[in-house]
Amino acid sequence: MSERIDAGPAESLPPGERMVVDTPKEKVALFNIDGTLHACSARCPHAGGPLQDGFLRGTSVVCPWHGWSFDLCATGDDARDGVIRYRAAEEDGRIVVYLP
Numbered sequence: 001m002s003e004r005i006d007a008g009p010a011e012s013l014p015p016g017e018r019m020v021v022d023t024p025k026e027k028v029a030l031f032n033i034d035g036t037l038h039a040c041s042a043r044c045p046h047a048g049g050p051l052q053d054g055f056l057r058g059t060s061v062v063c064p065w066h067g068w069s070f071d072l073c074a075t076g077d078d079a080r081d082g083v084i085r086y087r088a089a090e091e092d093g094r095i096v097v098y099l100p
């Protein structure tokens with residue numbers, strides 16, 4: 001069963017923007033890329049850099065500290081890079097993140 005986290009009103013995260021939200025599990029970085037919400041660990045697995053401040057290349061976030069890149073859409077073996085991807089969605093005007 002997943003835990004539903006309300007991260008605030010949808011208008012607080014328009015396309016092209018990002019934010020970070022505290023959850024019981026960890027800080028989660030949220031990105032609105034072309035109208036689609038993506039969520040992942042905010043802490044880079046290399047040395048703890050802030051992924052919410054990273055550069056975006058398509059659906060990849062590039063850590064601002066040393067340039068490691070993480071595809072937010074990666075699944076399976078491609079997602080075994082130390083960054084947890086979370087399901088995020090807009091529901092009834094709210095941003096929702098689901099923790100496993």
Ligand code: FES
Pocket residue numbers: 044045046047048049063064065066067068
């Ligand atoms: S801390 Fe992210 S690449 Fe080094």
